[in-house]
Amino acid sequence: MVGARICQMRSVSAEVAARISMTTSFRDGRRDGNGYEDASGCIIAPLLTEVSMIRFKVRFGIVIATALVMGAPSRSVAQTQTGTITGTVTDEQNAVLPGVTVTLASPAIIRPQSSVTNERGAYGFIALPPGVYTLKFDLTGFASLSRQDIRVNVAVVTTVDQTMKVAAVSETVEVAGQSPSVDVKSTSKGTNFDSALLTAIPQAREIWSTVEQVPGATEGGFNVGGAGSAQQTSMAVHGSMGGQQEYAVNGLKLNWPGGNGGATAFYFDQDSFAEINVMTNGAPAEVGTGGVYMNTVTKSGGNQVRGGASIYWEEKSFQGDNVSDELRSQGITKGNPINHIYDLNGNLGGPIKRDRAWFFSSYRRFDISTQVLGITRADGSPAPDLNHQSNFVAKSTVQLDDRNKISGEFNFNYQNRFFRRPTSDLVQEKASWRQIEPAYIGQFQWTSVVTPALFVDARYGYLHLIFPLHYQSEVGPDDLARQDIVRHTLTDAATYDYINLATRHQANISASYFVSSHSVKTGFEYGRAFNRNEYAANGNYVLRYFDGAPLEVQTYNTPITGDNQINTISIYGQDSWVANRRLTVNYGGRFERLVGLAPPQSQPGNQFFPAQTFGIIDNIPLWKNGVWRVGASYDMCGDGKTALKAFYGRFMVQEGTRLVQQVNPNDLGGDYRAWTDRNGDNIAQATELGPSTRPYGGRVNKIDPGLKQPYSDEFDLGLERELLPNFSAGVTYYRRHNGRRFSGVNLAVPPSAYTAITVSGPDGQPTTVYNQDAATLGLANRVITNADGLEDTYHGVEFTGTKRMIDRWQMIAGFTIGRDKGLYDSGNPNANLNRQAAFIGMDSTYIGKLVGTYVFPHAVTFSTNFRYFTGQPVQKLITVRGLNQGTVSVRPAPVGATRLDNVALWDVRGSKIFRLNQGRQLEAMVDVFNLLNQNATFRHWSRGWASGSRSEGDVLRCSSTAPSVPSH
Known part of the structure; x- marks a missing residue:
């Protein structure tokens, strides 16, 4: 394709650039595990050229392909994988x-x-x-x-x-066959994106932007024109908990094992997919996760040689301006600008031997260069954010005989972020991380049609990741990290140097049996994941400031290497029973066993913590649970066009190595100590530090022996109807209850150790905070337990419409009305303030989606991608100084009383296909991102403090929070 593309300039909030506090509870931009980046704005990028299967999607681009049809994906297991x-x-x-x-x-x-x-x-x-x-x-x-x-x-x-x-x-x-547009048998809910739809819609070329098009789905940020594609984001749908998302590659779960297990270690090649299935509700027993289940199916080649190449690009000159006069009056002169974005791909597939063996291969190079708001270099130029992604995919499929087939696949990914910011703070270039991250996936699959009624599938996958966050080369051993919790700045060095080595082995085997009125499937799944964290830090601490004044140091037990592991076993059985010509009942059960452990290990010690050796920590946690699910679909008219569906099921919440790490004394830990810089040298000497307060890490954490695995109960009731050939509409009610969630409670400091005092908030209103008894300072017996009242419930109604690509047009549309409210309780009364019956998570009251294409005569196509979201809830915080326990942050108002700006993003594309000789084609396109020139604020910071009766604004970050583990 050749063309011009208008990408969106990511919007900027005045508060951010001016460092004027804002109040955000990490519900704003694009999440990276420690913070978020902003999103939105308006970028104009030139078009892209596409040849046949080779797509050139550059915001100015050219695409050339060598065949008219893309390679077909490989055969795999029924139901959720195929x-x-x-x-x-x-x-x-x-x-x-x-x-x-x-x-x-x-x-x-x-x-x-x-x-x-x-x-x-x-x-x-x-x-x-x-x-x-x-x-x-x-x-x-x-x-x-x-x-x-x-x-x-x-x-x-x-x-x-x-x-x-x-x-x-x-x-x-x-x-002439007409595929039914209503599935009158299945009770699962989801959206399918085949390769044609993936390439036809104007979007950032990554899987999170694809999920954003699914009705009811929300994300932690907005990626406009691909400017945010270097960092994954969290996802949720219909009240699912954050992190409850599964990344399946050809039906195999290959998530990153760290954290709660809901992130991916891999950034994919969008042009290698034959189809992406996003399942959101009503998942059968073969699926463990109750949130966003995403299965990416790789192309496989075919009996004809097919190939393509594409290039997409954007330049600074393609970017528009969405800075209002109000923002300019506050010193904001531009949005989140890009320097350039280049995305190149080449792929080829075909027969190794016709009707016997196929191959497919693909290569991608993706470069993103943007500018960081609020930070400049010494010469006054904007600080850069440079990112590079490359992918290589190779797959082979062999039909051994009429009954047996095997396939093997190799995926390689380089994800490099040369100036990665470790937190949501304004991070100096020298204090950023250098991330050079290789990862690869290997897969093998064997399928056999044992009899006409019996099908067996066995597959194995391996994930290997090296995820480093290194100091910049100019950081020397004497450079210390300096973090200001009021100005939200990090200077001189990153908080630590880090390497994560993660592996996952996943083996699944299933048997599907079709007999009479039953379609039965049983399966066994085994997973083994290892997660190693290596930390080192200059000085073994971070210097922390309060509006420029020395405040405290955050100590680390570095250098340290923490080894953590989880093993999972799942057994399931499910049946789709056609009770009669109209009624189908889908039911099944699933048993899961999850066990975590930390093998024997040791640490050398430093000036704060002694050298120690630790034995094995086993059965942290040890969970065994059985769940069942049942759904029914009734063909109301008997013509396959109207289906009344109901579903109920329980899903156990997935978990990574997070719990093991929290009790592993050989993983990252430390404490906070007051710092009085008596000699004014801006360096913390031992004689200037107070006693240990607010300790964190495995040496003070314990797991409640009775800790139970959290769960998510889901109930759906809906009606679907084919209104016109290939066009269906539906309405569904969703209810989800997330219960038995866990939290950390410090049993050494009971609620009676806190005394209520009143301070003046930033608006002059009195605010209650709790001062800790000085006799309990430094005491720690933190137990992770199922917290009383820590739960939430979602209610929502969703209207959908779907039209297949017939008669020149296709469409996916959805409008969702919902709310997610929950409770919270812990032993620390400061954490409980204004947390009852509050809006939580990624709650967005109204969500609208419209995705579609229309083909005009002469191979001219118009495509649209519109998304609307009510602003997500915000936690307004004030930071209180001068308490016995140090500086803490509290909520002066209920969570959700304030929301981020509503967001309406509209991306459009115009394209023209030129037929060339020998089955080739060239497509020229123009994409316009953020056509409405939205400049909503996605992140707010505040600056100031409150103490006693004095108040000077809001501060977002709570200084008593332990450092978070990065995600990929």
Whole structure:
């Protein structure tokens, strides 16, 4: 494609650039595990050129492809990893026909498959990769019939019923197939993005922006024109808890094992996908996670050689201006500007041996250079944020015989961030991290059609990651990290130097059996994940300031290497029972076992903490749980066009190595000590430090022996109706309750050790805070336990509309109304203030989505991508100084009483395809991101403090919070 693209200039809030506090509870920009980056604005990027399968999506670009059709994905397991075709064959009197031979063919499978209808006239094909299929029906005495253009998507049951006519002579009738737009069998909810839709919609070219198009889904930030693609973000849908997201690659869970297990260690090549299935609700027993389940299916090649190349680019000159006069009056002169964005891809697939073996390969290079707001170099120029991503994918699929197939895949990813900021603070370039991160995935799969009714799938995957956050090269051993909690600055050095080594082994085996009115699937899953954290810090501490004045030091037990591990076993069984021609009942159960451990290890000690050796810490946690799920779908009119669906199920909340790390004394830990800089040298000497306060880390944390795994209960009730051919609409009520969540409680300091005092808040209103008894300072017996009242409930109603690409247009639309409110209770009364019945999480009252394309004559296409979100809840905090326990932050108002700005982002594209010779094509396109020139504020900081009756503004960050572990 050749074209010009208008990308959005990411919006800037006056408060951020002016460092005027704002109040955000990490609900603003794009999350990186320690903080968020801003998003939004208006960028104009030139178009991109595309040739046939080679797409050039540069905000100015060219794309050239060598074939008309993309390679088809590989075959995999039924239901959530692949699709299913099922149906009933009858005669003209509506009597069922057993013994009909049904033959299935498609470019998506290496060889045709066949099935014979049973005594009920039913047939089925399971474990089908996404693609377009043809069905042929043969029975002696009846006219043979061929159904064309049957579309199969991942995690969708496509019902194709067929009536056969008696024929006196042999004849074949061809019927233009129309795939049903309503799935009247499945009770799961999700959205499928095939390769054509992925490349047709104006969006940032990464999986999080794809999820953002799903009705009801929310994210931790907004990526406008790809400027935020270097950092993943959190996702939620219909009240799911943060971190409850699963990244499956060809059906295998390969999440990063750190934290709560909800992040990915891999940044993907968008052009390598045949399809992405995003399942949001009603997941069957084979899926463990109750939030966003995302399965990416890799292309596989085919019997024809196909290839493509693309390039997308954006330059600073393509960027518009969305800074208002009000912002300029506060000193804000520009949004979040880009220097350039380049995204190049080349891919090739085809036969190794026709009808026997296929291959597919792809390479991507993605460079993003932006400017950091509020920070300049010594010469006054903006501080840069330079990022590089590269990917290589190689896959081979071999049909061993008519029944057995194997495939192998290798994925490599370099994710490099040369000036990564460690927190949401304004970070000096020298104090940033240098991240040069390689990761790779290896996969192997074997499938076997043991009998026409029995299908077996076995697959293994391995993830390997090296995730370093190193000091910049100019940082010397005497350079100490200096952090101001009021000015939100970090200077001289990053807080520490860090290397994360993470691996995951995942092995799954399943058997699917189709018999009579039942489609049964059972499976076994085994996972083993290792997470090593290596920390070092100059001086073994961070100097902390309060508006320029020395405040305290945060000490570390560095240098240290913490080893942590989790092992999981899951067994499930599920059945889709066709009770009659209208009613299908889906039910199943799942047993999960999760155990964490820290092997024997030691630390050398430093000036704050002695050298120690630790034995094995096992069964942290040790959880065994069984859950069940049931759903029903009723074809109300009996014509396959109207389905009433209900679902109830429990999901256990996934967990990574977070709990193990929190009690592992050999992982990062330390304390806080008051600092009085008596000699004024701006360096903390031992004689200038007070006693230990607010200790954190594994040496003071314990796990409640009775700690139970949190859960999420989900109930859905909805109606779907095909209004027009290939166009369906629906309405669904969702309820989700997240319960039995855990928190840390310091049993050594009970609530009775706090005394209420009143201070004046920033608006002059009195605010209650709690002063800790001086006799309890430094006492720590922190137990992680299921906190009383720590729960939340979501209620929502969602309206959806879906139109397949037929008659020149396609569409996905959704409008969601919902609320997520919860409770909180802990032993620290300061943490409990204004936390009852508050809006929590990524609650967004109104969410609207509209994604679609229309093809005009002469191969001219218009595409749109519109998203609207009510602003997410904000925690307004004031920082109180002068308490016995030091500086703390409290909430003067309920969470959610203040919200971020509402966001309306509208991206559009115009493109034109030019047909070339030898089956090639060139596409020129222009993308405009943030057409409305939205400049909503996505992050607020405040500056000031409150103490006694004195108040000077708001401060966001709570100084008593232990450092968070980075995510990828």
